Amino acid sequence: MNEGMKELLIVKYGEVMLKGNNRPMFVNALIRNINEVFGDSVRYRIRKGQSMLYIEPEEGFDLDQATKQLRRVFGVLLFHRALEVEKDPEKIKASSVDYFAKALNGSRSFKIETRRTDKQFPQRSQEINNLLGAHIADAFPHLQVDVHDPDVTLFVNIRKEAAYIYRDKERGAGGLPVGTGGKATALLSGGIDSPLAAWLIARRGVALNALHFHSYPYTSERSKKKVIGLARQLAQYTGRMNLYVFPFTGIQEAIADHCPDDQLTIIMRRMMMKGAEKIARKTSAQALVTGESIAQVASQTMESLTVTNAAVDMPVFRPLIGMDKEEIIDFTRQIGTYNISIEPYSDCCTIFVPRHPQTKPKLEKIRESESQVDFDGMIDKAMEKVEVIEIKPEEEAMIE
Amino acid sequence: MIYLDNAATTRPFDEVIDVMGKVMREDFANPSSLHHLGVKAEEVMVESRKILAGALQVDPGEVYFTSGGTETNNLVVKGAAQAHRKRGRHIITSAIEHKSVLNTMHALEQEGYEVTYVPVDSEGLxxxxxxxxxxxxxxxxVSIMHVNNETGAIQPVDRIEEILRKHHPKPLFHVDAVQSFARIPLHPHHSDIDLLTLNSHKIHGPKGIGALFKRQGVNLAPLLDGGKQEGGLRSGTENLPGIAGFARAAQLNFENIFERQNHMSHLRYMLRARMVEAFDQVVINTPDDRFAAPHILNVSFPGLQGEVLLRKLETAEIYVSTGSACTSGKNTPSHVLKAMGRSKEEVQGALRFSFSAMNREEELEQVMKHLVPAVEKVRKMMR
Structure with missing residues (x-):
């Protein structure tokens, strides 16, 4: 790029637009989240435009890096890496040849798409299309104009303050800015499903904290490290969050000591839900998030889910409820959690699998078994020993 | 702390650490350098090579230093295949070799070599x-390990040599002696072994250093091209502190090798007896004393997860293994126990106790004291 050319990022925030009078709140949250993702060490300016944000780099700003980071900010519908040009047809022509040279050399056909927001600008959109199109066709004789299926589309946007030229749009992560939709506690087992459930809820603007039930020595130190890795990967999208590690060994042993074989899993899950509710309430989260999907395993039949659900008095979000395993796997590959999840360290869901779990448990029977032990007391005691780990996005994580 | 994972690695002798520190401080020069310091460094290397050669009763010119057992096994298998490919492309090994042999064999199969994997019986022989x-x-x-790292089974090296001797043309005979070196006497010349793998960190020496015994006249292609150190077989500036540490460790082991061997055998014998006495359902995977290395006892608790028992013991600062540690912390089912025909439950429930001469008999009491309730508890949890 030549001296003096000014590149910037134009961010469109789609759904945030729909929120009427709350809009400033959403936009401010989005700006806050972008600031957090970029970190304190880089210098740039964010300018609010109509229905979009302009991120203007200052010295030392790495646009490639920023592009990668921006893909992970919820609330961003799409964004462009654009060049700011003086509002002068000649300047636009010259800059376009320069700025798009690389892309145009590698293509066979192109088209121009102009939007003129500034109605004071003398040329109409179609005129600019023609003018610029002719100029580019002159400069790159190998190129054909193709308005239906071009290899490259060059966009020109004439706005009040300046003209912007750019090509392909980058898709953002969509959704709503984290922090605009309340707060929830996401249970992370270390498996494939739970990180996606957390991610999907966060994408709706919900701030998260994460919770893991640790049953050392039945589960390993490495399985805890794996959960930390998953939380770090999620934090790439959600920003900083707390991971709570709940010491579950005693409760697990008490279940095995006092409850019937075929109820072990369902009671274990109910106790986890009870523990999760305590953590949620203590951290002002309003809901729980789990990765359950109907009938994936015995403890996720509709009957089992009903019994699990009855353990708590707060909403439980299960965004994967209707998804197939294959779909879940594809999705987790995209968000970068899959490869962490499949590290082969056993978690509580693989170590404690009784041979014949109940698929149609009855709540009264389960409650009766649970009454053998003072589980509430045990949960309260365990709450005192919950470990809090602060997860920061900037620490190493697997990206894409 | 009770450390019973000596087949994975051992704690270095203090004297080894001292000698390595001394070499790093004082003999840091490159043994190939022409100046006086280089000559001094070379002396350390010559002396160390002599010590190892003495332990094996071979000529110092037959000992080559490498980065460890994995490298030596790669060098032997790939180097022999490469150097002798005109004569043939068939190799024989066993189903229970270390991964550094097995995976090297798999790589050769990709290149068109044919490999026969000899099965083992239920004792792992x-x-x-x-x-x-x-x-x-x-x-x-023909590449067969001396002592299996998971079960401690001693393979009948001399009988294999007898078989090979009858065969014409006689194939090269390689023995991976990583687990047996300095634990069981083995003299390559007496047993007509052509190639032998040795390693330092299993005998209280440093990691990152190993050796190859190559009988004079045996032809191997090197893995690395470079400055032609180690007779052109292993280019790269020599790891002098490692070499000196390795030699000192060997020296200390051989000073009283029979006492050490007896002590470890006794520990293994006692622990086996206690296990059989304490548990109804325990399966012993280590063969009986005649065929077992002194330092390994492998047992299975069918239906339990060895990994969970391992961590139960860990909470009492007793460190054991579920089998081979060589799959970088991952708990993949043992190919050795599978080859012995053990059931899935027996494979999952395996625990390996491996001793060094530093272990004491009282430690076995501690092991049993924690293992008995752990097995009981875990059995309840895993029902």
Whole structure:
């Protein structure tokens, strides 16, 4: 790029637009989240435009890096890496040849798409299309104009303050800015499903904290490290969050000591839900998030889910409820959690699998078994020993 | 702390650490340098090589330093295959070798070599008749480990050599002696072994150093091209502190090798007896004393997860293994126990206790004291 050319990022925030009078709140949250993702060490300016944000780099700003980071900010519908040009047809022509040279050399056909927001600008959109199109066709004789299926589309946007030229749009992560939709506690087992459930809820603007039930020595130190890795990967999208590690060994042993074989899993899950509710309430989260999907395993039949659900008095979000395993796997590959999840360290869901779990448990029977032990007391005691780990996005994580 | 994972690695002798520190401080020069400091460094290397050669009763010129057991095994298998490919492309090994042999064999299969994997019996000993029948005119290498790292089974090296001796043309005979070196006497010349793998960190030496014994006249292609150190077989500036530490460790082991061996055998014998006494359902995977290395006892608790028992013991600062640690912390089912025909439950429930001469008999009391309730508890949890 030549001296003096000014590149910037134009961010469109789609759904945030729909929120009427709350809009400033959403936009401010989005700006806050972008600031957090970029970190304190880089210098740039964010300018609010109509229905979009302009991120203007200052010295030392790495646009490639920023592009990668921006893909992970919820609330961003799409964004462009654009060049700011003086509002002068000649300047636009010259800059376009320069700025798009690389892309145009590698293509066979192109088209121009102009939007003129500034109605004071003398040329109409179609005129600019023609003018610029002719100029580019002159400069790159190998190129054909193709308005239906071009290899490259060059966009020109004439706005009040300046003209912007750019090509392909980058898709953002969509959704709503984290922090605009309340707060929830996401249970992370270390498996494939739970990180996606957390991610999907966060994408709706919900701030998260994460919770893991640790049953050392039945589960390993490495399985805890794996959960930390998953939380770090999620934090790439959600920003900083707390991971709570709940010491579950005693409760697990008490279940095995006092409850019937075929109820072990369902009671274990109910106790986890009870523990999760305590953590949620203590951290002002309003809901729980789990990765359950109907009938994936015995403890996720509709009957089992009903019994699990009855353990708590707060909403439980299960965004994967209707998804197939294959779909879940594809999705987790995209968000970068899959490869962490499949590290082969056993978690509580693989170590404690009784041979014949109940698929149609009855709540009264389960409650009766649970009454053998003072589980509430045990949960309260365990709450005192919950470990809090602060997860920061900037620490190493697997990206894409 | 009770450390019973000596087949994975051992704690270095203090004297080893001292000698390595001294070499790093004082003899840091490159042994190939022409100046006086280089000559001094070279002396350390010559002396160390002599010590190892003495331990094996071979000529110092037959000992080559490498970065460890994995490298030596790669060098032997790939180097022999490469150097002798005109004569034949068939290799024989066993189903229970270390991954550094097995995966190297798999790599050769990709290149068009044919590999026969000799099965083992339920005690983990190679099937000699199978081996004999597998020999062909184009067999260029037979690679069998001396002591299996998971079960401690001693393979009948001398009987294998007898079989090979009858066969013409005679293939090269390689023995991976990583687990047996300095634990059981083995003299390559007496047993007509052509190639032998040695390693330092299993005998209280440093990691990152190992050696190859190569009988004079045996032809191997090197893995690395470079400055032609180690007779051109292993280019790269020599790891002098490692070499000196390795030699000192060997020296200390051999000073009283029979006492050490007896002590470890006794520990293994006692622990085995206590296990059989304490548990109804325990399966012993280590063969009986005649065929077992002194330092390994492998047992299975069918239906339990060895990994969970391991962590139960860990909470009492007792460190054991579920089998081989060589799959970088991952708990993959043991190919050795599978080859011995053990059931899935037996494989999952395996625990390996491996001793050094530093362990004391009182420690076994501690092990049993924690293992008995742990097995009981875990059995309840895993029902």
């Amino acid at each position: 190679v099937d000699l008749q199978f081996l004999e029948e597998a020999l062909r005119e184009d067999t260029i290498l």
